[in-house]
Amino acid sequence: MAMDFEHVKLGILGGGQLGKMLCLAASNWNLSTYVLDPSSDCPAASVCTGFSHGNFRNYEDVLAFGRNVDILTIEIEHVNLQALFHLREEGVLIRPEPHALELIQDKAKQKRFYISEGLPTAGFSVFPGKNSIIAAVESGEIEIPFVQKLSKTGYDGRGVYIVREKKQLRNLLNGESVIEDLVDVKKEISVIVSRNSAGETKCFPPVEMVFNSKANIVEFLISPCELDGALAERACELAELTIQSFNMCGILAVEMFLSEKGEILLNESAPRPHNSGHHTIEAAFTSQYEQCLRSIFDLPPGNTEIKTPSVMINILGQPGFEGDVRYQGFRGCMGVLGAKFHIYGKTQTKPYRKMGHVTVLDDDIERALEKAKFIMGNLRSIA
Amino acid sequence: MAMDFEHVKLGILGGGQLGKMLCLAASNWNLSTYVLDPSSDCPAASVCTGFSHGNFRNYEDVLAFGRNVDILTIEIEHVNLQALFHLREEGVLIRPEPHALELIQDKAKQKRFYISEGLPTAGFSVFPGKNSIIAAVESGEIEIPFVQKLSKTGYDGRGVYIVREKKQLRNLLNGESVIEDLVDVKKEISVIVSRNSAGETKCFPPVEMVFNSKANIVEFLISPCELDGALAERACELAELTIQSFNMCGILAVEMFLSEKGEILLNESAPRPHNSGHHTIEAAFTSQYEQCLRSIFDLPPGNTEIKTPSVMINILGQPGFEGDVRYQGFRGCMGVLGAKFHIYGKTQTKPYRKMGHVTVLDDDIERALEKAKFIMGNLRSIA
Numbered sequence: 001m002a003m004d005f006e007h008v009k010l011g012i013l014g015g016g017q018l019g020k021m022l023c024l025a026a027s028n029w030n031l032s033t034y035v036l037d038p039s040s041d042c043p044a045a046s047v048c049t050g051f052s053h054g055n056f057r058n059y060e061d062v063l064a065f066g067r068n069v070d071i072l073t074i075e076i077e078h079v080n081l082q083a084l085f086h087l088r089e090e091g092v093l094i095r096p097e098p099h100a101l102e103l104i105q106d107k108a109k110q111k112r113f114y115i116s117e118g119l120p121t122a123g124f125s126v127f128p129g130k131n132s133i134i135a136a137v138e139s140g141e142i143e144i145p146f147v148q149k150l151s152k153t154g155y156d157g158r159g160v161y162i163v164r165e166k167k168q169l170r171n172l173l174n175g176e177s178v179i180e181d182l183v184d185v186k187k188e189i190s191v192i193v194s195r196n197s198a199g200e201t202k203c204f205p206p207v208e209m210v211f212n213s214k215a216n217i218v219e220f221l222i223s224p225c226e227l228d229g230a231l232a233e234r235a236c237e238l239a240e241l242t243i244q245s246f247n248m249c250g251i252l253a254v255e256m257f258l259s260e261k262g263e264i265l266l267n268e269s270a271p272r273p274h275n276s277g278h279h280t281i282e283a284a285f286t287s288q289y290e291q292c293l294r295s296i297f298d299l300p301p302g303n304t305e306i307k308t309p310s311v312m313i314n315i316l317g318q319p320g321f322e323g324d325v326r327y328q329g330f331r332g333c334m335g336v337l338g339a340k341f342h343i344y345g346k347t348q349t350k351p352y353r354k355m356g357h358v359t360v361l362d363d364d365i366e367r368a369l370e371k372a373k374f375i376m377g378n379l380r381s382i383a
Numbered sequence: 384m385a386m387d388f389e390h391v392k393l394g395i396l397g398g399g400q401l402g403k404m405l406c407l408a409a410s411n412w413n414l415s416t417y418v419l420d421p422s423s424d425c426p427a428a429s430v431c432t433g434f435s436h437g438n439f440r441n442y443e444d445v446l447a448f449g450r451n452v453d454i455l456t457i458e459i460e461h462v463n464l465q466a467l468f469h470l471r472e473e474g475v476l477i478r479p480e481p482h483a484l485e486l487i488q489d490k491a492k493q494k495r496f497y498i499s500e501g502l503p504t505a506g507f508s509v510f511p512g513k514n515s516i517i518a519a520v521e522s523g524e525i526e527i528p529f530v531q532k533l534s535k536t537g538y539d540g541r542g543v544y545i546v547r548e549k550k551q552l553r554n555l556l557n558g559e560s561v562i563e564d565l566v567d568v569k570k571e572i573s574v575i576v577s578r579n580s581a582g583e584t585k586c587f588p589p590v591e592m593v594f595n596s597k598a599n600i601v602e603f604l605i606s607p608c609e610l611d612g613a614l615a616e617r618a619c620e621l622a623e624l625t626i627q628s629f630n631m632c633g634i635l636a637v638e639m640f641l642s643e644k645g646e647i648l649l650n651e652s653a654p655r656p657h658n659s660g661h662h663t664i665e666a667a668f669t670s671q672y673e674q675c676l677r678s679i680f681d682l683p684p685g686n687t688e689i690k691t692p693s694v695m696i697n698i699l700g701q702p703g704f705e706g707d708v709r710y711q712g713f714r715g716c717m718g719v720l721g722a723k724f725h726i727y728g729k730t731q732t733k734p735y736r737k738m739g740h741v742t743v744l745d746d747d748i749e750r751a752l753e754k755a756k757f758i759m760g761n762l763r764s765i766a
Contacts, residue, residue: 020410024407024410024411027403027407027429027430028407028723028724028725028726029724029725029726030726030727030728030739046410046432047410047430049429282668285665285691285720285721285744294717299714299717299718300717300718302720303720303721303744307690307691307744308668308690331682334677334682334683335682335683337668337685337686338668338686340411341411341412342411342412343411343412343413344413345413356413361668361686361690
């Protein structure tokens with residue numbers, strides 16, 4: 001496909017921070033970006049070429065929006081699939097392709113797909129709801145501890161519940177669920193891989209995600225991940241196999257567990273720019289956003305090497321505050337050498353909402369971590 | 384001055400590529416940017432928060448625009464000064480300060496200022512016009528070779544004429560001119576320095592500007608500049624002295640000559656982001672645009688070290704073409720590893736117009752130069 005950069009219209013379903021940063025990357029090449037989001041003051045609204053008010057989960061909204069663009073991509077996977085299949089019939093280029101989104105939107109389908117493709121993942125079963133899970137525990141079919149993941153609409157740690165003792169069963173979430181063996185995790189890692197329609201794949205180096213166990217959300221993202229060479233290679237190989245299996249064009253963030261036994265298991269994948277790739281904006285030769293554009297426009301992948309080690313932290317809405325956002329401690333934190341600030345422009349803060357992120361660049365990763373902790377303790381998103 | 388980032392309005396006089404890239408940097412911090420430019424399809428129009436149609440050289444336009452912002456800055460120095468002095472009286476923060484712009488707008492004033500401050504610069508005299516220059520040559524007051532620089536409106540090599548032989552005198556430009564000794568130049572270098580109101584100054588490492596003699600425009604910008612340590616220090620020291628002398632807040636690009644004798648002489652300064660700092664977007668820990676924001680918002684300066692060597696080239700309008708721009712060879716050049724493309728979004732190309740730039744990142748500077756030459760030979764801005 002030959003595409004004139006000067007005249008192509010890129011549509012993006014969703015106008016959150018990922019959409020915003022994708023628009024900023026597109027702006028460097030003077031690409032025209034069109035964003036569909038239900039909120040007209042979403043982060044991407046102020047930086048895209050054209051904003052459309054509407055719901056990306058709604059068939060009519062996506063159809064009408066998609067008919068006015070040449071290439072349609074996403075910044076969130078929970079979009080209306082029917083409309084995408086329809087638009088594809090009409091000749092709109094959809095990237096990533098709707099069949100891949102269909103597999104990824106539903107965690108039960110995603111897990112079954114890994115098994116069918118021979119990709120390593122933790123053992124699991126699928127149950128229709130809370131009562132069937134409790135019955136399965138009582139019959140001995142599943143054993144505590146385990147992880148419950150709702151098949152649908154899980155996002156940012158929501159829809160995931162870890163059961164370590166029997167009395168927690170009463171707090172199980174309701175809805176179709178994947179019940180997964182609780183892996184004895186040594187590290188959680190993520191590899192972002194890209195693929196274009198020529199089948200070229202390319203990985204960013206693996207990163208380590210350090211989770212805050214309370215909020216089940218990434219606390220620190222460390223790049224590069226400390227990993228022996230063979231394991232790093234294995235992680236990249238798995239990421240490439242995964243994107244090839246999905247037979248998709250675009251970028252895929254592949255989250256994995258490194259178990260205490262030294263196995264790498266697929267956790268879950270997201271077919272779009274991802275929190276675990278924010279550091280690439282300043283720390284790698286190519287950002288994940290540019291790589292996303294390269295893959296959906298069928299350009300050769302950019303250099304994924306890192307320029308400097310980094311630690312990324314999310315700026316989360318401070319618990320206890322909800323309303324019009326104010327940032328406390330911003331000026332003080334701006335003095336931290338090598339800290340790169342990204343404020344997404346969300347007008348409302350709420351507990352644990354992703355309001356921004358900071359990537360700390362430092363040749364010494366321990367020092368980067370200290371700086372990141374300082375910022376985490378001093379920069380607050382409050383109301 | 385304590386400034387709430389969430390609510391401050393930053394005004395920018397001029398909406399060209401420098402304004403665009405300043406807006407993109409501001410967007411990372413969710414700052415609101417307002418741009419005044421006579422052209423509503425200027426590069427910055429699509430990425431600023433609010434665009435105002437008007438002429439930054441016009442008193443009324445600047446006054447009306449400035450009254451609606453909290454901080455006013457520039458991306459071009461040829462703006463209406465009277466309006467800035469007036470706005471300052473009304474309490475608008477003007478950065479850089481109008482007194483510095485006044486000295487810099489006029490090359491005769493700028494040169495006299497360097498002399499009065501004891502800053503080294505090539506010998507010169509000022510003449511009211513073409514005839515007085517010819518008379519001075521005939522009387523022996525000035526000697527060929529020399530450089531003629533119009534005092535006003537010189538920009539991008541326009542308004543500069545090098546006289547090497549007597550017969551060129553007929554082509555002298557008309558208007559008040561600085562007539563400068565032609566320095567025996569070994570290298571042309573540039574240092575970008577920032578200063579905030581606390582008086583903190585910080586330099587980016589010197590870069591080498593390799594000029595195309597035909598168009599008198601930068602052909603390659605090489606970072607870091609190959610320079611022995613004492614000379615690099617001297618260049619930075621001069622840049623800091625210069626910004627201190629101007630007593631201004633903001634960033635200043637200080638262009639200098641390294642003479643064959645090993646002297647460093649000030650050439651001219653620009654109190655804004657500069658072509659010689661584009662590489663900092665990807666090659667330095669802090670970009671010149673972020674540094675500009677830091678200095679005008681009185682934040683501590685960012686880390687100016689470079690992450691990787693680089694060669695920057697401008698994408699110039701191909702001679703012989705004028706009209707609606709098309710880019711030729713873009714896809715082919717996108718395969719060059721480490722090349723970062725910036726297309727400004729100017730709708731019209733014309734000979735030697737700056738349409739974009741490319742920064743090639745490569746640990747091996749020779750290889751970066753080869754890649755840059757390949758792109759220069761293959762990426763064309765035509766009509």
